[in-house]
Amino acid sequence: MLSRFGSYGCIYGYLAMLLGLLCFSTRPVWPQATSTSTVTGVVTDQQGAVIPGATIKLTDAGTGATQTATSNAVGRYVFVNVLPGMYSATFSKEGFNLYKVAAQKVNVGTTVTINATLEACLSPAASDAESLPSKNALTSVAGMVYTIQVPEARCSNY
Numbered sequence: 412m413l414s415r416f417g418s419y420g421c422i423y424g425y426l427a428m429l430l431g432l433l434c435f436s437t438r439p440v441w442p443q444a445t446s447t448s449t450v451t452g453v454v455t456d457q458q459g460a461v462i463p464g465a466t467i468k469l470t471d472a473g474t475g476a477t478q479t480a481t482s483n484a485v486g487r488y489v490f491v492n493v494l495p496g497m498y499s500a501t502f503s504k505e506g507f508n509l510y511k512v513a514a515q516k517v518n519v520g521t522t523v524t525i526n527a528t529l530e531a532c533l534s535p536a537a538s539d540a541e542s543l544p545s546k547n548a549l550t551s552v553a554g555m556v557y558t559i560q561v562p563e564a565r566c567s568n569y
Contacts, residue, residue, distance in 0.1 A: 445520045450490040452525040454482045454502055461486025462529060465504040472497040472514070495519045502527040 454465040465482040473496050480488045495517055502510040507529035517523050 447492040447494055448517045448520060449522045450493050450498070450500075450515075450517060450525060451522060452488060452527065453486045454488065454504070454527045454529060455486055456507070456529055456531060462504055462507070465502055465507075465527075465529065467527075468501045468503075469493070470499050470501070472499060493517055493523075500525050500527075502529060504529060506531060508532050 450469060452467075454462045454467070456462055461482075461484075463482055463484045463486060465486070465488075467480045467482065467488050467490075469478045469480070469490050470476070471494070478490050478493070480490055482488045498515050498517055500512040500515060502512075508531075510527045510529050512525055512527070515523060515525060
């Protein structure tokens, strides 16, 4: 005698049973716990223009371990898988003063943003060091002697 599903009744029964086993025997997938963080940011100059090719050094204050990254064409950098702790960041690029950020706390599972604004400077390679006047240069004009204050024009990262 045929069931109302015809000769395929057994096949439908087996498929229903298999589907039921799959639905009730699998465990839900829970998100994986993370034990690291991300440090990211943008490197710009004083006018807000991005600085590609800047070197960023992230140093763990507790262990002294360092990681290095380079800013991309839009000035952005990223460090992934950063362990929690206290960090310092150093930003450098030829023609700019060194920029330092100390005691930046990184917690588990967070994204820390450290943006840097670098100040342009006159690098020794870009000028003749002997042509720069001393800090307190003396000059005379029409018999009068003047003291001229000359700001430091050297890059602090050289």
